[in-house]
Amino acid sequence: MYKQYFKQALATLKENPLLSFISIVGTALAIAMIMVLVIAFEVRTANYRPETNRDRMLYATKGNYVSENNNSSSSNSFHLIKEVFYPISTAEAVTAVSLGNERLVSISAGRNEYKAEVCYTDERFWKVFDFRFLAGKPFTEDDVQSGIKKAVINEAIARGLYGSTYVVGKPILISYTEYTICGVVPAVSTLAEAAYAEVWVPHTTTTFPRNHETENTTGSFNCYILARSPKDFPLIREEAERLLIQLNATLSKGEYRLNGQPENLFLSMYRQGNMQADGKRVILRYAIILFILLLVPTINLSGMTLSRMKKRMPEIGVRKAFGATTGKLLWQILYENLILTIIGGLLGLIISYLAVTLMSDWLLATEMSNFREGALSINVEMLVNPKVFIYAFLFCLVLNLLSAGIPAWRASRENIVYALNEI
Amino acid sequence: MIQHVFKLIKTQWKNNIWIILELFIVSALMWYIVDYFSVMLITSRIPLGFEIENTYAVKIAHYQSDNPNYIDYGEDSEEPALNFLRIVDRIRNHSEIMDVSIGQWHYPYCSSNMTAGYRHDSLRVNARILYVTPSYFEMFSVHPAAGGEPSLLGEALEHGVIISSGMEEALFPGSHAAGQTILTNDSTSSYRVSAVSVPLKNHRFSRRDNYIYFPFQEHTLMGMNEENIKDNTSITFRTRSGMNEKDFASSFKAEMNTQLSIGNFYITGIIPISELRTLTLKADGVYESVQNRTGFTVFFLLNVFLGVIGTFWLRIKKRREEIGLCIAVGSSRHQVMRQMMTESLGLLLIALVPAIIIWGNLILVETLPVHTLGLTWQRFALNSLFTILPLSLVIILATWYPAWRSASIQPAEALHYE
Numbered sequence: 001m002y003k004q005y006f007k008q009a010l011a012t013l014k015e016n017p018l019l020s021f022i023s024i025v026g027t028a029l030a031i032a033m034i035m036v037l038v039i040a041f042e043v044r045t046a047n048y049r050p051e052t053n054r055d056r057m058l059y060a061t062k063g064n065y066v067s068e069n070n071n072s073s074s075s076n077s078f079h080l081i082k083e084v085f086y087p088i089s090t091a092e093a094v095t096a097v098s099l100g101n102e103r104l105v106s107i108s109a110g111r112n113e114y115k116a117e118v119c120y121t122d123e124r125f126w127k128v129f130d131f132r133f134l135a136g137k138p139f140t141e142d143d144v145q146s147g148i149k150k151a152v153i154n155e156a157i158a159r160g161l162y163g164s165t166y167v168v169g170k171p172i173l174i175s176y177t178e179y180t181i182c183g184v185v186p187a188v189s190t191l192a193e194a195a196y197a198e199v200w201v202p203h204t205t206t207t208f209p210r211n212h213e214t215e216n217t218t219g220s221f222n223c224y225i226l227a228r229s230p231k232d233f234p235l236i237r238e239e240a241e242r243l244l245i246q247l248n249a250t251l252s253k254g255e256y257r258l259n260g261q262p263e264n265l266f267l268s269m270y271r272q273g274n275m276q277a278d279g280k281r282v283i284l285r286y287a288i289i290l291f292i293l294l295l296v297p298t299i300n301l302s303g304m305t306l307s308r309m310k311k312r313m314p315e316i317g318v319r320k321a322f323g324a325t326t327g328k329l330l331w332q333i334l335y336e337n338l339i340l341t342i343i344g345g346l347l348g349l350i351i352s353y354l355a356v357t358l359m360s361d362w363l364l365a366t367e368m369s370n371f372r373e374g375a376l377s378i379n380v381e382m383l384v385n386p387k388v389f390i391y392a393f394l395f396c397l398v399l400n401l402l403s404a405g406i407p408a409w410r411a412s413r414e415n416i417v418y419a420l421n422e423i
Numbered sequence: 424m425i426q427h428v429f430k431l432i433k434t435q436w437k438n439n440i441w442i443i444l445e446l447f448i449v450s451a452l453m454w455y456i457v458d459y460f461s462v463m464l465i466t467s468r469i470p471l472g473f474e475i476e477n478t479y480a481v482k483i484a485h486y487q488s489d490n491p492n493y494i495d496y497g498e499d500s501e502e503p504a505l506n507f508l509r510i511v512d513r514i515r516n517h518s519e520i521m522d523v524s525i526g527q528w529h530y531p532y533c534s535s536n537m538t539a540g541y542r543h544d545s546l547r548v549n550a551r552i553l554y555v556t557p558s559y560f561e562m563f564s565v566h567p568a569a570g571g572e573p574s575l576l577g578e579a580l581e582h583g584v585i586i587s588s589g590m591e592e593a594l595f596p597g598s599h600a601a602g603q604t605i606l607t608n609d610s611t612s613s614y615r616v617s618a619v620s621v622p623l624k625n626h627r628f629s630r631r632d633n634y635i636y637f638p639f640q641e642h643t644l645m646g647m648n649e650e651n652i653k654d655n656t657s658i659t660f661r662t663r664s665g666m667n668e669k670d671f672a673s674s675f676k677a678e679m680n681t682q683l684s685i686g687n688f689y690i691t692g693i694i695p696i697s698e699l700r701t702l703t704l705k706a707d708g709v710y711e712s713v714q715n716r717t718g719f720t721v722f723f724l725l726n727v728f729l730g731v732i733g734t735f736w737l738r739i740k741k742r743r744e745e746i747g748l749c750i751a752v753g754s755s756r757h758q759v760m761r762q763m764m765t766e767s768l769g770l771l772l773i774a775l776v777p778a779i780i781i782w783g784n785l786i787l788v789e790t791l792p793v794h795t796l797g798l799t800w801q802r803f804a805l806n807s808l809f810t811i812l813p814l815s816l817v818i819i820l821a822t823w824y825p826a827w828r829s830a831s832i833q834p835a836e837a838l839h840y841e
Contacts, residue, residue, distance in 0.1 A: 017432070018732075018736055022732060022733045026726065026729045029725055029729075033722050055426070176689070177486075178492045206487055207487065207488070296445065296448060296452075297726055299444050299448065300445060300733065302441060302732050303441030303445075305735065363714075365711070406789060
């Protein structure tokens with residue numbers, strides 16, 4: 001029977017090419033717009049290398065020191081992370097990362113210099129994030145403890161400096177200070193905001209200024225916590241709160257506030273300074289945009305489906321006269337229409353992938369990626385995600401129900417006499 | 424003719440309701456979306472107050488104490504400050520360079536800034552603080568509010584602080600600030616205003632901001648270490664005109680790299696200020712907003728196009744006979760096409776009636792952001808223009824093909840069906 005419906009749908013399609021074309025293009029446009037939004041959201045939240053564990057990570061990136069005459073908001077100091085986050089026992093790994101350090105890298109001073117973003121971090125960084133090493137290996141706990149000048153660099157820098165990736169053991173000057181290259185990793189897309197850098201070195205190889213005004217609580221470090229499972233999030237948060245109370249007891253003038261942190265990626269993405277994002281509000285905003293994106297094409301498609309149904313009224317009348325129930329007819333019309341919608345949906349998905357690939361700087365840019373030297377690269381692992389296909393199909397179903405619902409309902413309830421009259 | 428068209432629309436009400444509904448929703452939404460463009464257009468016409476042609480910012484860094492090249496001058500040494508000033512001198516002596524200015528977060532499109540509150544009598548205002556040297560005004564072409572050359576402001580800086588004319592209006596409404604005294608909000612310091620500059624904005628699409636200029640004193644650097652000097656000062660310079668900014672920046676850096684490495688300082692980059700402008704606009708969300716809103720506008724217009732073309736396509740199929748008759752009794756093809764076009768624009772006109780009510784409500788419930796621009800009549804006029812004009816164009820374009828097809832109906836053939 002479904003085969004029959006399918007054939008019928010194709011026949012209707014051919015009968016009026018212009019209208020079918022308009023329906024399909026209209027559907028494709030709506031699905032393309034929605035899928036661009038979905039993909040843009042997915043590349044920021046889905047798991048892919050090196051941020052393979054985004055769903056079980058917690059973020060603490062903005063700190064807030066408050067005393068009688070000082071209210072400073074900034075990232076955390078290493079000291080704070082060491083006291084408040086490192087000891088969390090429920091977590092699988094906790095890492096401290098100092099970002100936004102642009103440095104000159106070269107082999108010898110004055111020649112062939114590159115500006116590179118250097119990340120100062122600890123050995124646990126390599127546990128929280130999942131890097132594939134092209135050569136060598138990460139620096140170790142001992143290296144960090146003793147401030148050994150070792151560096152992991154990305155492929156592009158390795159090729160730029162030495163012309164190859166066989167550079168382990170060779171020297172590199174970072175701000176004219178000599179380091180030894182211990183590992184090479186593929187370049188990280190700026191979309192992996194937490195793991196992104198071009199060069200990674202132990203944080204103990206440089207000195208970070210202490211901020212005396214905030215009693216050494218604020219600084220330039222972000223903290224990323226890897227939980228064993230998202231179920232542990234509340235426990236980790238509780239532990240962090242407890243440790244924070246201990247730390248605050250040691251402060252003489254003010255107190256440090258986490259303002260809801262550590263929080264999951266979604267809340268961290270929409271955080272505004274000291275204010276935790278209102279997750280419900282963000283979702284509501286997305287829902288309104290999606291609703292509008294579905295509503296406008298729906299009106300278009302409804303009008304066209306309705307006129308198509310009108311033409312087929314005699315056919316429907318005959319089917320009814322021979323005993324087809326309202327429910328059966330309703331189902332048939334929705335099914336036939338779904339075929340149209342899915343053709344449009346597939347086309348839309350292809351358009352959205354093309355758009356995202358060709359205009360990635362345009363469509364996927366984030367607040368952070370604008371300021372980074374590296375490329376906003378995208379790869380198959382990021383884009384081809386089962387979730388994306390499921391979403392695309394779901395939105396097709398919704399669009400179909402919205403655009404064919406009213407016409408189908410009206411057509412299937414039409415009085416049989418009137419319907420037959422039109423023959 | 425118009426009456427006739429509305430009669431036609433009325434008799435086909437059932438077929439028209441969908442397209443009218445769509446036009447209504449789209450025009451209501453578009454009016455809100457294009458508001459951002461109207462605000463951009465209006466604000467961009469207000470002068471910036473400064474110019475950045477041929478100007479560059481110098482990025483400096485310094486060796487850490489563990490670097491073999493590091494020279495330990497000891498605490499409170501004046502040597503780091505003197506080295507810094509030597510760098511400034513060497514830049515100034517370069518043949519292509521017209522003037523050099525040092526200051527604290529002072530140049531246009533700088534990513535950091537300081538603000539503080541100032542008052543005069545009971546009037547209070549927040550202003551952006553810039554520490555500058557006299558050459559600043561010539562370098563960025565900041566003119567006095569009363570007219571005259573930028574150098575006048577440079578001279579005035581030696582006798583007090585300079586405020587922007589927006590700040591003058593806020594603190595001294597209806598009178599002049601020059602020669603008067605202003606206080607910090609907590610009344611701990613007072614400053615004599617020596618001159619007033621033209622109104623200034625942070626970037627092209629922002630509102631006018633309040634600026635206060637303090638003289639930058641080189642002796643304050645003495646005794647600071649490299650870290651503090653780097654964090655608290657910036658160097659900018661201007662070259663002769665007619666140079667490609669990107670090329671000059673890289674060739675200057677290559678040429679001067681060794682000469683500008685003095686003591687523990689070295690240069691990491693020369694950045695044309697026009698590049699910083701792009702970053703500022705990005706950070707302010709201008710790029711993102713323009714992209715998103717353009718995307719939505721195009722999406723809506725495409726939908727309207729498809730909707731209108733579909734509706735009228737169905738219509739000419741139905742009205743074949745009627746059109747054939749019109750042509751048979753002497754309507755020119757041109758007239759038939761014009762009638763169809765008027766009909767489609769008539770639909771937009773009907774849809775605009777409820778849409779205007781929505782626009783009014785958007786204003787009444789204060790949905791439009793007023794941070795950069797108040798609710799002026801120009802803004803409403805532009806919003807309406809930016810909504811109605813593209814919609815009308817798209818509708819005409821979409822009706823054209825079905826109308827052309829209907830006008831080329833052979834009367835004999837059409838009447839044949841009758």
